[in-house]
Amino acid sequence: MTTLTIQTPDDWHLHLRDGDMLVETVAATARCFHRAIVMPNLVPPVINAEALLGYQQRILAARPEGSHFEPLMTLFLTNQTSAEDITAAKAAGAVAAKMYPAGATTNSAAAVSQLEALYPVFEVMQEQGMLLLVHGEVTDHHIDIFDREKEFIDQKMVHIVKRFPNLKVVFEHITTSDAAQFVLDASDNVAATITPQHLLLNRNDLLVGGVRPHNFCLPVLKRNTHQQALRNVVKTGSPKFFLGTDSAPHAKEAKENACGCAGCYSAWSAIELYAHVFEELDALDKLEGFASHFGADFYGLQRNSGTLTLVREDWTIPSEIILPDGKPIVPFFAGETVHWKVQGSI
Numbered sequence: 001m002t003t004l005t006i007q008t009p010d011d012w013h014l015h016l017r018d019g020d021m022l023v024e025t026v027a028a029t030a031r032c033f034h035r036a037i038v039m040p041n042l043v044p045p046v047i048n049a050e051a052l053l054g055y056q057q058r059i060l061a062a063r064p065e066g067s068h069f070e071p072l073m074t075l076f077l078t079n080q081t082s083a084e085d086i087t088a089a090k091a092a093g094a095v096a097a098k099m100y101p102a103g104a105t106t107n108s109a110a111a112v113s114q115l116e117a118l119y120p121v122f123e124v125m126q127e128q129g130m131l132l133l134v135h136g137e138v139t140d141h142h143i144d145i146f147d148r149e150k151e152f153i154d155q156k157m158v159h160i161v162k163r164f165p166n167l168k169v170v171f172e173h174i175t176t177s178d179a180a181q182f183v184l185d186a187s188d189n190v191a192a193t194i195t196p197q198h199l200l201l202n203r204n205d206l207l208v209g210g211v212r213p214h215n216f217c218l219p220v221l222k223r224n225t226h227q228q229a230l231r232n233v234v235k236t237g238s239p240k241f242f243l244g245t246d247s248a249p250h251a252k253e254a255k256e257n258a259c260g261c262a263g264c265y266s267a268w269s270a271i272e273l274y275a276h277v278f279e280e281l282d283a284l285d286k287l288e289g290f291a292s293h294f295g296a297d298f299y300g301l302q303r304n305s306g307t308l309t310l311v312r313e314d315w316t317i318p319s320e321i322i323l324p325d326g327k328p329i330v331p332f333f334a335g336e337t338v339h340w341k342v343q344g345s346i
């Protein structure tokens, strides 16, 4: 096979950041995705309708000439989020609210410390048909970082989905066989996104032969059996699992640092990396469902009308990208050869 045409895909988990950075990140994603679920973990986070509308405007203003890219906005849940905040965010066009356990990841200090206290908010979300997006890791100090997702399932996720059977829940960026199994066993209202890095890599790629900060993201890469489980589940073509890059840029100096930031900037090669994985799995026929159908279906949105064509052509991901402020950023999989390339634009 030398070309592959799929219905235009969407990215169901994306960090665009803010300010000058938007010129870089919006263009990188708009190159191959029509829509993206935009994560709200800015500084300060997007905690109300007003902030959400302002952020949406800045994203739209950063679109390249002629781009029809559509940002799908989300609200950042805090201990103070009220039913009124949900109603107002929904009216402002928010499709989902994002739950980060406080301290779990980048810019999550202001997030939720007592998850159960948010149950009245989940109730309203369930009534209003707003999705709950979850960064599923506990943050207790005594829990090993490699066990944090599994602990979150046992301590929190099972109770949320039981208590709110009609709430649509996306278990974001799953990294373990436990999470994959949990989602498979759950109702049709529970789905998951999977990143390119968790399909391509395992923790050896982070730690063997030296620490590789550009492979560091949260939830952290797990052992190869978990990577294998994620690969197996996308290969089945189950509609419960769909594309969410979690592309999350940090400046090179913030990654290559004594206390390096978590996040892989994969937007530069996002759909190509997934094609690479699906080809390795001998499952290229499953890419379109994963990238272009299942997410839209789960969110209750129309599938896109256009198409995207990939050609089988080797190219090397650049070692650095220079941001508008002159700072370099290292894209995920820098220097690696990928076998598929987007042809033209969407």
Ligand SMILES: NC(=O)N[C@@H](CC(=O)O)C(=O)O
Pocket (backbone or CB within 6 Å): 015, 041, 105, 106, 135, 216, 217, 218, 219, 246, 248, 249, 262, 263, 264
């Ligand atoms: N995935 C990451 O490692 N980082 C994300 C936050 C997140 O998705 O948890 C970021 O915003 O940098």
Ligand SMILES: [Zn+2]
Pocket (backbone or CB within 6 Å): 105, 135, 172, 173, 218, 219
């Ligand atoms: Zn996260």
Ligand SMILES: [Zn+2]
Pocket (backbone or CB within 6 Å): 013, 014, 015, 039, 246, 248
């Ligand atoms: Zn993320």
